[in-house]
Amino acid sequence: MIRTPAKTNLPVMLPYDPTGRVAADPIMFSRWLASMPIWVLPMMAACLVLWPAIAHAASNYSYGQATSALFKWMPFIVLDGFLLNVVISLFTMIFGTFFGVLLGLGQISPAGWIRIPAKIFTQVFRNSPWLVLLFVVLLALPFEITIGGVIISIPDWTKAVFGLSLPVMANISEVVRGAINSVPSGQWEAAESLAYSRRQTLWLIILPQCFKRMIPPWMNWYAILTMATPLCSLLGVEEIITLSRQAIEAEDNHPELLVPFFGFALLIFFAYCYPIARWTVRLERRFQVKL
Amino acid sequence: MPNDNWTPDQPLVSIKDVRKSFGSLEVLKGVSLDVMKGEVICIIGPSGSGKSTLIRCINALNDIQAGSITVEGQEVHTEKLDKLELRKKVGMVFQQYNLFPHKTALENVMMAPIKVLRKSKAEAEQTARALIKKVRLDGKEGAYPGELSGGQQQRVAIARSLAMNPDVMLFDEVTAALDPETVKEVLVTIKDLAQEGMTCILVTHEMGFAREIADHIYFTDRGVIVEHGPPATFFDNAQDPRTKEFLSQIL
Ligand SMILES: Nc1ncnc2c1ncn2[C@@H]1O[C@H](COP(=O)(O)OP(=O)(O)OP(=O)(O)O)[C@@H](O)[C@H]1O
Ligand SMILES: [Mg+2]
Numbered sequence: 001m002i003r004t005p006a007k008t009n010l011p012v013m014l015p016y017d018p019t020g021r022v023a024a025d026p027i028m029f030s031r032w033l034a035s036m037p038i039w040v041l042p043m044m045a046a047c048l049v050l051w052p053a054i055a056h057a058a059s060n061y062s063y064g065q066a067t068s069a070l071f072k073w074m075p076f077i078v079l080d081g082f083l084l085n086v087v088i089s090l091f092t093m094i095f096g097t098f099f100g101v102l103l104g105l106g107q108i109s110p111a112g113w114i115r116i117p118a119k120i121f122t123q124v125f126r127n128s129p130w131l132v133l134l135f136v137v138l139l140a141l142p143f144e145i146t147i148g149g150v151i152i153s154i155p156d157w158t159k160a161v162f163g164l165s166l167p168v169m170a171n172i173s174e175v176v177r178g179a180i181n182s183v184p185s186g187q188w189e190a191a192e193s194l195a196y197s198r199r200q201t202l203w204l205i206i207l208p209q210c211f212k213r214m215i216p217p218w219m220n221w222y223a224i225l226t227m228a229t230p231l232c233s234l235l236g237v238e239e240i241i242t243l244s245r246q247a248i249e250a251e252d253n254h255p256e257l258l259v260p261f262f263g264f265a266l267l268i269f270f271a272y273c274y275p276i277a278r279w280t281v282r283l284e285r286r287f288q289v290k291l
Numbered sequence: 292m293p294n295d296n297w298t299p300d301q302p303l304v305s306i307k308d309v310r311k312s313f314g315s316l317e318v319l320k321g322v323s324l325d326v327m328k329g330e331v332i333c334i335i336g337p338s339g340s341g342k343s344t345l346i347r348c349i350n351a352l353n354d355i356q357a358g359s360i361t362v363e364g365q366e367v368h369t370e371k372l373d374k375l376e377l378r379k380k381v382g383m384v385f386q387q388y389n390l391f392p393h394k395t396a397l398e399n400v401m402m403a404p405i406k407v408l409r410k411s412k413a414e415a416e417q418t419a420r421a422l423i424k425k426v427r428l429d430g431k432e433g434a435y436p437g438e439l440s441g442g443q444q445q446r447v448a449i450a451r452s453l454a455m456n457p458d459v460m461l462f463d464e465v466t467a468a469l470d471p472e473t474v475k476e477v478l479v480t481i482k483d484l485a486q487e488g489m490t491c492i493l494v495t496h497e498m499g500f501a502r503e504i505a506d507h508i509y510f511t512d513r514g515v516i517v518e519h520g521p522p523a524t525f526f527d528n529a530q531d532p533r534t535k536e537f538l539s540q541i542l
Contacts (some may be wrong), residue, residue: 154431190448193350195378195456204406208393270536 024223026178027284028218028223033277041271048263066205073247077261081240082268085229087163088239092229093124093222095165100172105175110198118173131231132165137163138235157239160232168225175217217285221278223273230265240265298362303328303459303490304349311344318344320514322359327460331491333501336511337537339439342494345511346461350381355457363458374541379408382457386464388444390436396423396447397432400454408455415454422450424479442473446480459490466497502526510534 025031047263049067106118125133137159144153183206191201244261251257311319318341334342338433347353349358351367351374360367362380390399395467401419404410410418423432426446436444445465452460462481466474478500485491485504495501501508502522509519510531518531529535 184387184389186385186387186389187391189352190383190385190391192352192374193378193381193383194451195407197375197377199314200406204402205391209391 013043027220027280030277032275033223034281044267044270048260048267066256066260068263069251069257077240077243077247081243084157084239088157088229088232090225091161092164092168092225095161096168097172099171101176103169103173104176107173108180122170122173125166126174130167130228134160134163134231134235157237158236160235160237164225168221171221172218175214178205179214181214182213183209211283212287216280219276219280223276225274227269294453299328302326303363305361307359309348309355309360311353311355318514321349322516324333324509324516326490326492328490329488331485331504332507332509333505334494334511335501336487340511341514342511343463346463346492346494348462350378350383366502380458381453381461382452382455383461384448384452384465386467388448390444390448392436395433395435399447400451404454419454422453426450440473441469442476445469445477449480459492462491462493464494464496
């Protein structure tokens with residue numbers, strides 16, 4: 001684990017959580033990912049190349065064949081497959097952030113009829129298995145809609161975006177709520193006593209202070225989300241895993257192909273998310289110092 | 292809603308039999324006091340006696356369970372209260388300064404007049420610069436709170452409050468978080484204000500200061516006002532044993 005370097009040797013007091021637990025690390029995933037040394041990437045690539053050589057040296061389907069099959073399919077897997085994962089993750093993040101911010105602001109509303117539903121929504125979608133949400137959305141949404149006689153078919157990947165947006169939204173909602181609550185109550189009181197309205201206090205005083213604090217956990221959720229996009233293959237979305245499977249099938253389903261192909265998918269995800277995680281941890285450290 | 296019946300010869304702030312509980316803990320058990328326009332009063336008393344709670348009731352940061360508080364004749368604790376109108380009249384300075392850390396000293400001071408009082412930027416800035424000068428911080432307009440010392444931050448907080456042109460100022464132990472050397476600069480600022488005729492309600496542990504500037508001292512203990520009087524009488528001729536004990540400990 002990379003930890004924020006202590007500026008002194010003195011014991012550090014962890015953030016206080018009234019429930020008695022040690023406050024959860026909001027960017028735990030990124031911290032874990034970023035803690036890997038940079039040589040993990042070439043090492044993974046090396047494993048991928050060497051694996052068939054070791055495991056299947058004796059088999060009739062040679063190492064060379066497996067590798068050349070992978071190379072042959074690589075542009076297809078990356079440009080058709082992984083690119084769709086990226087597109088899904090970006091759209092999901094846009095929707096998830098938009099609705100997550102609304103929900104998060106709802107969670108701190110003084111009006112119970114906004115706050116309570118917002119809290120329930122957040123908790124339900126935050127704690128449901130992502131795959132279940134994906135399936136519910138897939139089955140609940142029609143595969144085409146008719147507007148004024150024109151039939152518009154809804155591609156599966158947009159449904160996947162919708163399904164993944166729900167848990168992302170709920171988690172962003174918590175990020176927003178947590179950041180707002182981390183601003184000392186004295187800021188609210190000072191603003192109140194200067195006759196700022198509640199809305200002005202929130203938008204002029206509170207949110208500008210916690211905006212920076214929301215960025216690292218927000219990026220953390222982006223990395224987690226990206227890693228979760230292969231779930232869409234279960235809905236038949238033609239993303240990296242689906243296409244890898246198709247490629248293996250086209251190569252006559254040799255079991256020797258499984259490790260190179262899926263290993264390659266793993267490598268790509270790692271290569272994409274690792275820099276994001278490093279950046280997240282760096283930003284978190286920088287924003288922590290300056291308040 | 293300004294109360295048209297109020298005239299300056301009536302108390303500017305009038306507190307009558309105020310009771311306040313946090314859950315089952317009764318913190319104020321029937322407190323009454325009046326403050327006339329231009330008067331400076333100091334509230335002293337042991338920790339936990341309800342001093343902060345009392346002055347936070349005056350600008351409706353706390354609600355009360357019984358009794359009444361009026362500011363310029365306007366009842367504070369009613370459903371009909373326009374909190375924003377009340378808070379334009381009542382300025383407050385906190386122990387922890389509570390400056391907005393993402394704004395410069397100047398912005399801290401001029402923001403509320405622009406956003407709340409809808410003044411023009413030019414007018415607000417002119418007033419803000421004058422106030423910063425008044426609290427003897429000219430040259431620090433562009434500094435962020437994190438770049439200022441505690442005493443400087445507290446003086447910006449006072450200027451910020453004054454920028455709203457309040458009729459009464461509340462000070463809650465505003466020097467309690469400061470280094471002994473910087474306490475004085477803040478006290479001088481408050482003294483200037485008091486001498487200009489600003490109505491001030493101060494909670495303080497600085498007895499020498501209280502004696503010097505207050506028109507009237509109130510001593511609270513366990514949610515009641517035990518004794519009050521002009522400083523000379525209060526400090527030299529305290530009657531209640533609790534007051535005597537407190538004074539003997541603190542003086
Ligand atoms: N928001 C709150 N919720 C519950 N109890 C509170 C709250 N605010 C204050 N109290 C309690 O009310 C009592 C009076 O508090 P208050 O802050 O008014 O005391 P004080 O006289 O200002 O003390 P000090 O000199 O330490 O500032 C204390 O026992 C305190 O624990
Ligand atoms: Mg207090």
